Amino acid sequence: MSNPTVIIYTSTHCVYCKKVKSFLAEQNVAFEERNIDLDEKYAEELWNSGMRSVPVTVIGERKILGFNQTELTRALEELKA
Numbered sequence: 001m002s003n004p005t006v007i008i009y010t011s012t013h014c015v016y017c018k019k020v021k022s023f024l025a026e027q028n029v030a031f032e033e034r035n036i037d038l039d040e041k042y043a044e045e046l047w048n049s050g051m052r053s054v055p056v057t058v059i060g061e062r063k064i065l066g067f068n069q070t071e072l073t074r075a076l077e078e079l080k081a
Contacts, residue, residue, distance in 0.1 A: 006031040006076075007058040009046045012038070017055040019067040024057075029076060031057075 006024060008031055010017035024031050036043035036054060046056060057064045059075040
């Protein structure tokens with residue numbers, strides 16, 4: 001099975017962003033990190049999606065705000081189904 005497409009919008013000094021990245025790594029989930037501090041276009045993408053803070057994890061059609069392990073696990077399971 002190929003890994004699902006997972007995108008995380010982060011900022012450089014965000015503690016919860018690090019927790020999300022660690023959690024996904026522990027689950028062996030490949031992800032693309034989009035740091036809004038390092039690239040203005042990512043900040044714009046995040047703003048245009050209606051989100052105003054990080055981390056935002058995009059899994060399939062779902063956007064999960066913050067480090068919500070239950071929601072992250074559920075979204076990953078739905079993708080694998």
